Amino acid sequence: MNWIDYLGLLGVVTGSLTFVPQVYKAWISKSVGDLSIWTVLILISNVAIWLVYGILKDDFAMELANSIILTLALVMLYFKLTFKK
Amino acid sequence: MNWIDYLGLLGVVTGSLTFVPQVYKAWISKSVGDLSIWTVLILISNVAIWLVYGILKDDFAMELANSIILTLALVMLYFKLTFKK
Numbered sequence: 001m002n003w004i005d006y007l008g009l010l011g012v013v014t015g016s017l018t019f020v021p022q023v024y025k026a027w028i029s030k031s032v033g034d035l036s037i038w039t040v041l042i043l044i045s046n047v048a049i050w051l052v053y054g055i056l057k058d059d060f061a062m063e064l065a066n067s068i069i070l071t072l073a074l075v076m077l078y079f080k081l082t083f084k085k
Numbered sequence: 086m087n088w089i090d091y092l093g094l095l096g097v098v099t100g101s102l103t104f105v106p107q108v109y110k111a112w113i114s115k116s117v118g119d120l121s122i123w124t125v126l127i128l129i130s131n132v133a134i135w136l137v138y139g140i141l142k143d144d145f146a147m148e149l150a151n152s153i154i155l156t157l158a159l160v161m162l163y164f165k166l167t168f169k170k
Contacts, residue, residue: 011134014134015131018128021121022121024121026119031118032119033119034110035120036109042106043103049092056089
């Protein structure tokens, strides 16, 4: 691996972590009124596309990162649909 | 371009659009209390990494998509720091 590959790996790691604090905050506060459901829905479509792309390209880093983000995005959608505020 | 490339293009387009509804909602409501500042900060780091990666790999689609997402993420950070709720 050269240093550009390490930069990509850092992108995969930070990408996987991005929505962890948002899911945690929503879970603790039970408040999701300021979150846009359209952003959550487009995010789900987007990471589903990159997950399929990663599978087709046989790229494990893309498969792993997008599986994690897809899971977190689906949790946010669940919170958005269940929490009342 | 084969159809896998078109799928990647669709990923770039949906990725660029993802945070548009969130920025619009925050702008209209002036309410960002439910947004995690950590998610916004990690998102900024993440897209900055992918932008540099795209520049180093000379990948125009990555450059364009990540420039758009970085701009939207910086607007979200500005809202988060200025709106009082």
